[in-house]
Amino acid sequence: MPHTARIGFPYISSRAEAQLAGAHLLEILAERSGEADAAIVAAFGDPGLQPARELFDLP
Incomplete structure (x- = not known):
């Protein structure tokens, strides 16, 4: 089932945003x-x- 983030940035442009x-x-x-x-x-x-990758066993 697809899921998209509820919040976020239109464009990640800084380390803080990342x-x-x-x-x-x-x-x-x-x-x-x-x-x-x-x-x-x-x-x-x-x-x-x-x-x-460290926390979840997903490809």
Whole structure:
């Protein structure tokens, strides 16, 4: 089931915005833990991708 972030930035243009986007990604993955077979991070710079790989067993 697809899911899009409820909040975010139209364009990630700073490190601070990337950090916030990454934290939100981890929040979404935690809320939906066990519901998905995979996750696609489609944002500039893939914010939160490395921490998500450490925390969740998803391709």
